[in-house]
Amino acid sequence: MSTARFDELIHAPTRLEIVSLLAAAQWADFRYIRDELGLSDSALSKQLSTLESAGYVEIRKGFVGKRPRTSASLSAAGRQAFEQHVAALQQIIARSQRNGDAAPASRRSER
């Protein structure tokens, strides 16, 4: 299991969703991410650029026939940051379960 570490960059809702999606994929098409998350082209570009600047995401641009294709994938650093963030969330849940206040909430999320 990864060391728990809250990542301020990826814990913003939209970025976390992008990273969650990319964590499950080897690569994902720009249009696929946009459609699945219901974002505009510019909003997704902005978030991907932020993640790319941090070294969390790698962007690949190419052509299929004459049509340009952009795909994104999570870098090793991005994957590690995501795993650490997930570990931090699990740590919060475990801590609150020990304190006895989050057990029902955690069970609710499993349904």
Added chain:
Amino acid sequence: MGNEQRPQPAGPGATGAEAAAELAAIRRRQEQVVKTALVPAWYWWALAAPIVAYGAARDSRNLAVQATVIPLAVLVMAVLIGAGIPELRRRAKVRTAPQATARMAAAIFGMIALVDAAAIGTAASLAAAHLRYPATIGCAAGAAVLVIAGPLLSRYSRRLMLSQVRRQTGSAPQAGGSIP
């Protein structure tokens, strides 16, 4: 999908409920990616139909019917098989370990072998017994195996990919939880 309400991020001072909601949102997104790699339920019926059409054309003994239906059935099957390969849809590729990929490939080849065995075995037995419409009934038997085994294969692949993805990202449900 895209219109659903986004959960508020659970900061370092978040409660267990907020963190659990965020983890659930992460798992939902991962399921979305896995779903991309799977074919819809109707896919197996759409693939079964040209198989039966192929058998019926073989039994018709009518050259015009055979010359039209057989190439058409083969073409429809080829298009459907191509459409079923996620990489060709160029949307996203699920991250799976080589062992999981090998297990899924083995399951696919196993299903193809089962469909062929049912179709060829039935058709050959009927032909040997000089019964009518051996190819039609044989292909229908193969198609029946396909519509039963296909959804099972999809379910198996989904479970395998989800468990892989969650194990790799460390987002598997904790003790007491289960993979849906």
